[in-house]
Amino acid sequence: MKIKKGHQVKIISGKYKGSKGKVxxxxxxxxxxxxxxxxxxxxxxxxxxxxxxxxxxxIEGPIHQSNIKIDNLTN
Structure with a gap:
């Protein structure tokens, strides 16, 4: 599934590993x-x-899509 604006995602690698946020x-x-x-x-x-x-x-900087996964599909 494609990541879209408003999705809740979890960061799976990097400095912020394990954190959740909104796209x-x-x-x-x-x-x-x-x-x-x-x-x-x-x-x-x-x-x-x-x-x-x-x-x-x-300002918020970008993160590559391979470092995140969709956490919750409900908007």
Missing amino acids: LSVCQKTNKVTIENFNIKTKHVKPKRDEEKGYIKK
């Missing part, structure tokens, strides 16, 4: 999924104008 997005081209509150990356954003300040943004 936020799926990229079929690269076979990667983004899971809510996992694989958090820090992105530094530069100021666009002189009067603006730069800031640090935290």
Whole structure:
């Protein structure tokens, strides 16, 4: 069964092994999924104008589909 947005999944390998989460997005081209509150990356954003300040943004990074399995089929 294909993994879709909104599915509950369990991470079966890697840093977050054994954790459960909800799928936020799926990229079929690269076979990667983004899971809510996992694989958090820090992105530094530069100021666009002189009067603006730069800031640090935290975003979820993608995880390969082979490292997860569907935990619960009910949405």
